[in-house]
Amino acid sequence: MHHFFVDKSEIIGDEIKLYGDNFHHLQKVLRGKIGEEIIISDGDAVDYHCKIKGYGDDCALLSVSFLEEMHELKTRLILLQALPKGEKMELIIQKAVELGVTEIIPLESENCIVQLKGEKAEKKRKRWQSIAEAAAKQSKRSIIPEVLPVTTWKEAFSTLKDAEMKLLPYENERGVGFTKEVLQQAEELGGKAGSKIVLCIGPEGGFSIQEVEEAKKEGFLPISLGKRILRTETAAIAALSLLMMHLEFAENKEAE
Numbered sequence: 034m035h036h037f038f039v040d041k042s043e044i045i046g047d048e049i050k051l052y053g054d055n056f057h058h059l060q061k062v063l064r065g066k067i068g069e070e071i072i073i074s075d076g077d078a079v080d081y082h083c084k085i086k087g088y089g090d091d092c093a094l095l096s097v098s099f100l101e102e103m104h105e106l107k108t109r110l111i112l113l114q115a116l117p118k119g120e121k122m123e124l125i126i127q128k129a130v131e132l133g134v135t136e137i138i139p140l141e142s143e144n145c146i147v148q149l150k151g152e153k154a155e156k157k158r159k160r161w162q163s164i165a166e167a168a169a170k171q172s173k174r175s176i177i178p179e180v181l182p183v184t185t186w187k188e189a190f191s192t193l194k195d196a197e198m199k200l201l202p203y204e205n206e207r208g209v210g211f212t213k214e215v216l217q218q219a220e221e222l223g224g225k226a227g228s229k230i231v232l233c234i235g236p237e238g239g240f241s242i243q244e245v246e247e248a249k250k251e252g253f254l255p256i257s258l259g260k261r262i263l264r265t266e267t268a269a270i271a272a273l274s275l276l277m278m279h280l281e282f283a284e285n286k287e288a289e
Contacts, residue, residue, distance in 0.1 A: 035063055035071045036170040038177060049073050049083060051093040059085070059093050071095070078105050078175040104175045106280050107226040108219075109135045111196070112273065113189055115142040115236040116149065117265045125234075125269050126161050130168035130178050132273040133280070137165065138192070139183045144238030154183050186244065190251045196229040197222055200276075201248055202268050203255040204239055212256040216279045223283025230276065234269045 037059070043050050051059055051073075059065045065085050073081040073095065080101035086094045112134045114125055126137055139149070139158075149157055161180040169177045184192070193199065198219055222228040233253060240248070245255060258271055 035059070035065070036074065036173060037071065038074045038076050038166070038170070041075050041077070044073075044075060044081070047097045048086075049081060049095040049097060051095065052091060056091065056093050060088055065093070070098070072101060072173065073097075074175050076176055078103065080104060080173075080175050101173075101175075104173050105135075106133045106223070106277070107228070107284060108222055108280050109227065109229045110273070110276060110280070111136045111138065111193065111229065111231045112269065113138045113140050113193070113231055113233040114269060115140045115234060115240070115265070116145045116147040116183065117236055118146045121266045122157075122161060123164050125266050126164050126180065127168045128266075128270050129273055130165050130174065131172040132270070132277045134178050134273065135176065136179050136181060137161070138181045138189060140189060140233070141183060141185050142236050143241045143244055145236045146238075149183050158182055186247065193229075193231050194251070196231045196252075198229075199231040199233065199248075199251070199253040200272070201233045201235075201240070201245065201253040201255050202258045202263075202272050203235075203245055204262050205245075206255045206257040209257050209259060212258070215254060215256055216275055219276055220279040220283045223280035230280075232269075232272055232276065234265055234272070237265055 037051065037055050039049065039051065039055065043052065067085055067087060069085045071083055073083050082098045082101050083095040084098060086096045110133050112129050114137060116139055129137055158180055165180050166177050219230055222230060258268060263271060
């Protein structure tokens with residue numbers, strides 16, 4: 034089923050009007066037929082199950098059938114991702130959005146091979162934001178997660194200081210027993226709307242000992258993802274998958 038994000042001004046009672054690129058894409062590219070069902074999101078966690086009612090000269094007219102079930106986690110899940118080389122960041126962003134993150138913050142780290150500054154950094158950010166939007170549509174997200182500008186450790190510490198939990202998978206951390214305990218603590222946060230969990234993933238060369246020590250002073254908890262060394266993109270996907278499932282479990286318990 035096709036999925037579009039619209040401005041709230043386009044939603045009027047039980048009718049929604051699609052303008053601009055959305056209108057053109059639905060009519061000319063997708064060739065949407067009268068009566069066809071589509072999903073519309075207002076970008077603020079509300080989804081509408083609609084039918085195509087007709088086409089005007091500059092818009093498509095939709096009728097709202099019912100509100101979709103909530104697709105978002107109650108907890109804000111933030112990925113602080115050290116810049117990887119090549120196109121790995123595109124894969125990480127795509128999968129992170131599918132797994133429920135609300136924000137992605139690219140991080141400058143000591144062992145990062147890639148350096149992004151000025152116009153080049155902004156061009157990359159816009160590219161990454163478009164990937165986040167496409168992934169949000171594909172995975173039936175109710176919001177489009179934001180890709181923030183590249184940040185330093187110091188800036189990240191300031192931005193994320195109010196998070197209830199901050200996790201840092203670290204290859205020198207041993208034993209998954211503590212990781213299990215931390216995930217159970219995360220599950221307790223899962224039923225609290227607006228709670229915030231930060232996951233920090235290192236670059237190909239990992240975080241330096243100094244970076245880990247500084248992060249620990251700022252409340253980050255080093256955890257293990259197992260006995261094997263994971264690539265940066267694998268670590269992000271593995272850790273987010275674990276967090277997402279525990280948060281979903283918590284919300285399901287609350288609903289019972």
